[in-house]
Each structure stands twice: as structure tokens, then as C-alpha cells.
Amino acid sequence: MPELPEVETIKTAIEKSIGKTNIIKVSINNKNLREKIPDDLATKVQGAGIIRYRRRAKYIIISLDNGLSLIWHLGMSGRVKISESMPPLVKHDHIVIETGNGVIVYNDARRFGLFTYCSTENLEQHRFFCKMGIEPFDENLTPAYLAEKLKNKKVPIKIALLDQNIITGIGNIYASEALYLAGILPDRTAASLSAGECGKLIESVISVLKQAIAAGGSTLKDYQKPDGSLGYFQNMHCVYNKTGQKCPHCNCNVNRTGGIRKTVLGGRSTFFCPVRQK
Numbered sequence: 001m002p003e004l005p006e007v008e009t010i011k012t013a014i015e016k017s018i019g020k021t022n023i024i025k026v027s028i029n030n031k032n033l034r035e036k037i038p039d040d041l042a043t044k045v046q047g048a049g050i051i052r053y054r055r056r057a058k059y060i061i062i063s064l065d066n067g068l069s070l071i072w073h074l075g076m077s078g079r080v081k082i083s084e085s086m087p088p089l090v091k092h093d094h095i096v097i098e099t100g101n102g103v104i105v106y107n108d109a110r111r112f113g114l115f116t117y118c119s120t121e122n123l124e125q126h127r128f129f130c131k132m133g134i135e136p137f138d139e140n141l142t143p144a145y146l147a148e149k150l151k152n153k154k155v156p157i158k159i160a161l162l163d164q165n166i167i168t169g170i171g172n173i174y175a176s177e178a179l180y181l182a183g184i185l186p187d188r189t190a191a192s193l194s195a196g197e198c199g200k201l202i203e204s205v206i207s208v209l210k211q212a213i214a215a216g217g218s219t220l221k222d223y224q225k226p227d228g229s230l231g232y233f234q235n236m237h238c239v240y241n242k243t244g245q246k247c248p249h250c251n252c253n254v255n256r257t258g259g260i261r262k263t264v265l266g267g268r269s270t271f272f273c274p275v276r277q278k
């Protein structure tokens with residue numbers, strides 16, 4: 001599943017190759033994604049000019065000069081392909097957007113993605129966004145904000161980090177990675193974090209996400225497959241999916257500690273180092 005860094009990278013890739021141009025034609029080959037694509041979407045956006053690309057949590061938002069914005073979520077398996085001219089279409093190519101600068105094709109085998117539109121003016125009030133927490137890179141994400149949000153939370157901090165109403169866009173991989181970097185055990189009760197630990201956790205969240213975005217951006221070409229699709233990148237994870245291995249930042253003796261451990265919190269795999277994290 002694409003996480004925030006992947007979505008940010010894909011948004012940037014579309015922005016760089018398509019940019020501000022007109023949408024010439026939108027073809028919907030299968031409108032049955034997670035939610036049905038509105039019947040009038042194509043007629044609403046054809047002919048409009050793209051004026052802005054944004055990401056909010058894991059949604060890509062493309063704003064147009066006619067007061068509307070496209071809202072796009074890649075679901076579990078969605079893939080974006082960009083080409084200069086119309087490519088031969090393959091199975092699961094559900095959406096084709098022809099623009100003045102090239103063609104964007106959306107392929108989604110599992111159809112958990114989402115593609116809709118709303119008025120740009122009402123974007124913040126849209127049901128997808130109105131209850132959303134703060135963005136990880138928002139300057140209003142302070143230790144005081146996080147401490148306030150966590151103070152009555154009895155759930156493990158790992159689960160609170162995945163709560164999109166507190167901080168948006170942190171997925172399963174980066175929750176484990178950020179807690180590892182901050183030295184905080186994932187099963188600690190969220191309310192037990194000190195102000196200092198809240199500050200450290202925010203720094204760690206920002207650091208792991210920025211690192212992943214930088215890795216994606218710098219090697220984006222490698223992810224552009226021969227068919228023009230943008231694959232999701234494997235990041236340099238410290239603990240995620242590394243059960244039994246030595247973690248990179250401490251001198252734990254794997255023979256004694258068993259190395260990085262895996263546990264399940266809220267039904268999701270969670271990885272941590274029992275030596276480094278307290």
C-alpha cells in the first residue's frame with residue numbers, strides 16, 4: 001500500500017511531467033472503485049486547466065481553473081502511468097486522462113482506489129478531509145498539540161500514531177520506524193508519553209518521512225518502469241520487516257536479545273528493538 005512518501009513522490013512526478021496544462025479528455029473504463037466515480041466527472045473537468053497539485057494525507061488533489069478539484073486516492077494497489085502519447089491499454093487501466101502534456105493512466109487491480117471531484121472552495125469541509133488531523137509537516141504540529149491529543153488515550157502509542165484524526169498520513173511502516181528512531185516502545189500507552197517524548201516523536205516522524213521522500217525523489221527514474229508506471233519504492237527501513245536482525249543504531253547482541261522483534265498491535269504488524277526502545 002502506498003504510504004505518504006510514495007504518494008508525495010507520485011504527486012511530484014505527475015506535477016513535473018504533466019504540469020499546468022489543459023485536461024483534454026477523461027475516459028472512465030470502470031467506475032466501480034472503492035466508491036463509484038461520479039457519472040458527470042468527465043464532463044465537469046474536460047477542457048479545464050490544471051492550476052495546482054497538492055497532497056493531503058494520502059490523497060492527491062489536482063485543482064482546476066473552473067473552481068473544481070479532482071480528489072484521487074491510490075487505494076491498496078493503484079498505479080499511475082504517465083506517457084507522452086496514448087499507450088496501449090491493459091487490464092485494470094480504469095481511468096485515462098488525456099492532457100495537453102501527455103496521458104495519465106490509472107491502473108488498479110484491486111479497485112480500492114478513489115477518484116472524484118468537489119468544489120475547491122469546499123475542499124477542507126469535504127467529508128474526506130473535515131475530520132482529518134494535522135499534516136506531519138505542518139508547523140502547527142507541536143509537542144503541546146500532540147501531548148494534548150494523547151493525554152486521554154489509553155491505546156498503545158503505535159495505534160495512536162495510525163489515528164488519522166491526530167496526525168494524518170502516517171501508515172504502518174513509518175509508525176514502526178518513527179517509534180524506533182524516537183526510542184519509544186510501540187506498546188506504551190499513548191497517554192504515558194512525556195512532553196519531551198512527544199517532541200522527539202514528532203522529530204522522528206518528520207525525519208523518517210522526509211528521508212523516504214528524498215529517497216523516492218532522487219531515484220524516481222528507477223521506479224519508472226518500461227510501461228511508464230511509477231512503482232512504489234522500497235525504503236531503507238531500520239526495523240520494518242526485519243524480525244531477528246540486528247538494528248542499525250545500537251550494539252544489541254542478537255544472540256542474547258533475539259534482535260528486532262515483531263508484535264501485532266491493533267491487527268497490524270509492528271517491529272521494534274527491545275534494547276533501544278523504552
Ligand SMILES: [Zn+2]
Pocket residue numbers: 246247248249250251252273274275276
Ligand atoms: Zn537495537
